[in-house]
Amino acid sequence: MKSGNPLSLRKLVCKVGSVDEVGLGERVAKYSTRSLKKESKIFALRLAASMVDLTTLEGKDTPGKVAALCLKALHPHAGASVPCAAAVCVYPSMVRHAKPILRGTKVKIASVATAFPSGQAPLATRLAEVRAAVGDGADEIDMVINRGAFLAGELNLVQDEISAVREACGKSALKVILETSELETGDNIRAASFLAMQVLREGDFIKTSTGKTAANATLANNQIMLDAIRDHYFATGVEIAMKPAGGIRTAKQAVTFLIAVKETLGDRWLNNTRYRFGASALLNDLARQLMKEKTGRYQAPYTFSEASGSY
Amino acid sequence: MPAKRPNNPARELLFGDLWEFDPAPETADPNIAPRYQLFINGKFTAPKSKKYFDSISPRNEAKVSEIAHAGDSDVNAAFEAATAAFPKWSKTPGAERGKYLYRIARLLQDRAREFAVAETIDGGKPIRESRDFDLPMSAAHFFYHAGWADKLDCAMPGRRLEPLGVAGQIIPWNFPLLMMAWKIAPALATGNTVVIKPAETTSVTAMKFASILQDAALPPGVVNIVTGARETGAAIVGHPAAAKIAFTGSTAVGKWIQRELAGSDKRLTLELGGKAANIVFEDAPIDQAVEGIVNGIFFNQGHVCCAGARLLVQESIASEILHKLKLRMRHLRVGDPLDKNTDIGAINSLAQLQKIRDLVQGGIRQGAEIFQTECRLPKKGFYFAPTLFSGVSSSHRIAQEEIFGPVLSILTFRTPEEAIEKANNTPYGLSAGVWTDKGSRILKMSAELKAGVVWANTYNKFDPASPFGGFKESGFGREGGKQGLLDYAKLA
Structure with missing residues (x-):
């Protein structure tokens, strides 16, 4: 993929294959009909909780809010035995406030960077942001791809930028946000997944969305990306991880996503090094359902910190 | 099947017992009189x-x-x-x-x-x-x-x-x-x-x-x-x-x-009856085609007169399709049909089960290569594991006779003309499926396939407004x- 031989979308789709969205819809509809009972349900709820990247990405975030978020990630609920979340996900300026609380714990610090959510900043600025977040102690970087370049057909540029960010990450894991709602078609999402995976390391992620557009993670775009990860694994042996983000608010939704993982990538992806949920309200619902399984009844809403603003 | 293998066989996904589903029986009263x-x-x-x-x-x-x-x-x-x-x-x-x-x-x-x-x-x-x-x-x-x-x-x-x-x-x-x-x-x-x-x-x-x-x-x-x-x-x-x-x-x-x-x-x-051809071209959306093949043959245990019982796949992608089909079949849950997670239930009768067994034995005798998923079938009741036959030729009995069970015969073709000829090479003509990204090819195929229904990039779609027949x-x-x-x- 040298600049003398630019990669076109058509060539890439020819190479990696296309997606038919009607058939895709049929496949994912079957996940929703799976019915989980008893132990298998508790296992799924606990697994999902351990995969949450507990997220706050607002202009009004403060050190205090981030501190509360970190404590929530460490101890999601007093009553039910809810495992701690996988990570907190914050803006780069908040990483240094999270670090003292989470240092030495199992909860990682993820930071969005690269002019999140639009990515519309010069590459040098974006890379500087990544380095700053890593320097402050971010274990993971969530970058956005250059959707403008992708839709303009400059696929090499998109890939080169992902490469550059990966290098700026150093030892931190990278999550590449495709922003599926802006890529729109199944073909585009599959092609962009390969574009990213070809320059990623084992354990790096591809991620659906920023959560800042109207449509976020869906079972369908999750499936396109899981299929791409599986095909990339068969072709290269490299295990890429996956993170759907935005719009997964209920335990039932999360469990359905996990069934997709189980039936597409299998047991090796059913842990938080290979699969994450970018979410905030989800963790409370998982706790609520685990409490229900434990006590046999739903608890009063005020026993969970419902308002997404208050952790 | 051609010998080409795009995938390194050492790279296996692990579909183990990390997360088993508990039984989820449907409990509504069927209200059946004695x-x-x-x-x-x-x-x-x-x-x-x-x-x-x-x-x-x-x-x-x-x-x-x-x-x-x-x-x-x-x-x-x-x-x-x-x-x-x-x-x-x-x-x-x-x-x-x-x-x-x-x-x-x-x-x-x-x-x-x-x-x-x-x-x-x-x-x-x-x-x-x-x-x-x-x-x-x-x-x-x-x-x-x-x-x-x-x-x-x-x-x-x-x-x-x-x-x-x-x-x-x-x-x-x-x-x-x-x-x-x-x-x-x-x-x-x-x-x-x-x-x-x-x-x-x-x-x-x-x-x-x-x-x-x-x-x-x-x-x-x-x-x-x-x-x-x-x-x-x-x-x-x-x-x-x-x-x-x-x-x-x-x-x-x-x-x-x-x-x-x-x-x-x-x-x-x-x-x-029917012995429908489900035809997959190399430019088809592969994962969705695999889903359509599964839906085409394993829907209702294959007890479907329009079941896509003959898979015709273009040689260039035959091994990839077979590989993905086998992967997909591992997630078909065979067992008690009252369990909400069951994908493939019971064969309707002992007589039908015997007929399926006989035809499958015949396929093995005639030299086709069999693949069955490993699944624990219930001890009582009539069950048959989902089955693939590869290396099938048009003259094999399993490519000619209606099996009316969860048994798929896979044949290959090289050109659209050959696909049409093989698809029409049957006394039946109830349905067919065509999988390709090329719209003009869909139209050409549907005109030449001698079948009452031709599905394009989907299978087993029904609607009361759509006439069905052979x-x-x-x-x-x-x-x-x-x-x-x-x-x-x-x-x-």
């Missing part, structure tokens, strides 16, 4: 034959109910009732007939869960399918034809549709309730009365449906349901009062019926849509 009588002239009537036979559940071989065995005199009584009801019913205004059909449709929806469980217990199909396909589609057929009842004058501009009289209808065991809806709804919409016989192994939902007809206050005699085996069916076919015979089932029986009716003025429609030995006549109506009417 014994069912015949439904004649609006009443449940003991058979004059005084004979009953057991209906067995294929899921565990337990007795479900006792079913009346209608003899000649019972069939005769049913035809008398239908003949007596015809003059009034045929002159009932279309809008009024439509009201009955709407009522039947709504009552089916109201009792959908109960009926789904009964269908699954009696026939063995997974509850997921009876709940999400059979019941909604059955209701949809009544809704659709209810809409036609008062618009028959618009069906053929300048012509009037007149009813034929009493329709004798014989249906199979693979979609018991749905096939009943396909038969009864258009017959009633056009003003005919009906004598219908469900299949011997699946009579329960038909008799439950009779109670819906009572609740809908359908006039006595308009629909009469007689249960029994082959002799009962023969009595219907041979009955002089039948103006039309509609049969869905095997090609052998269809041929026999056609011979019986030769020389009579009875109308006949036949919907018979070419060649798959039968004639159409069900659904305007064409289906015309098979129950005289043009005046």
